[in-house]
Amino acid sequence: AQTVTQSQPEMSVQEAETVTLSCTYDTSESNYYLFWYKQPPSRQMILVIRQEAYKQQNATENRFSVNFQKAAKSFSLKISDSQLGDTAMYFCASSFRDDKIIFGKGTRLHILP
Amino acid sequence: EAGVTQFPSHSVIEKGQTVTLRCDPISGHDNLYWYRRVMGKEIKFLLHFVKESKQDESGMPNNRFLAERTGGTYSTLKVQPAELEDSGVYFCASSEWLSGRALETQYFGPGTRLLVL
Numbered sequence: 358a359q360t361v362t363q364s365q366p367e368m369s370v371q372e373a374e375t376v377t378l379s380c381t382y383d384t385s386e387s388n389y390y391l392f393w394y395k396q397p398p399s400r401q402m403i404l405v406i407r408q409e410a411y412k413q414q415n416a417t418e419n420r421f422s423v424n425f426q427k428a429a430k431s432f433s434l435k436i437s438d439s440q441l442g443d444t445a446m447y448f449c450a451s452s453f454r455d456d457k458i459i460f461g462k463g464t465r466l467h468i469l470p
Numbered sequence: 471e472a473g474v475t476q477f478p479s480h481s482v483i484e485k486g487q488t489v490t491l492r493c494d495p496i497s498g499h500d501n502l503y504w505y506r507r508v509m510g511k512e513i514k515f516l517l518h519f520v521k522e523s524k525q526d527e528s529g530m531p532n533n534r535f536l537a538e539r540t541g542g543t544y545s546t547l548k549v550q551p552a553e554l555e556d557s558g559v560y561f562c563a564s565s566e567w568l569s570g571r572a573l574e575t576q577y578f579g580p581g582t583r584l585l586v587l
Contacts, residue, residue: 452576462511
């Protein structure tokens, strides 16, 4: 079965610090996509970053970057220079062959002023 | 460009009643997905439409749930009769269809928070 695991239910960091959210997944597929979604307290879930499994280069979007370790099936999200607006629930997710997305339980991130 | 919209944002009903949730995908997106998050658990896939056809409904919990997408535009998800365990947040997402398969990035709506008492 395909699974996505987030081991950190909740985290808090000071504004401007760097924070890393962990995610591991399990699949026997060779081609798939990995995502980090962010859901702020206002509830709209938005895509933060995505990674295609066949690409070795780690994806980066401004202050957000991933550390994709395919052999270890690990996909962590690093947020640099964290801002108050980064406070949200972060979901690690994956899309395998059949397109539906499988989500982790989420990590609630608090950025403290 | 308007994003995925869902209505209502909240719904509180009593056990045994019927509730209908609506999702309007991004214009031009042929793929429409329904997901649900029960309190404290992962967001789980319910079903996937390609235009008006059900591509995958393997995640539908039981026959009390009926999803439709007449005309291939908006979709409704009806729960009849609602049970306590149906409480949760129901998300809709949409994506494009290109070259015979769905593109991987799905865009989510704000969700409908359903509470069954």
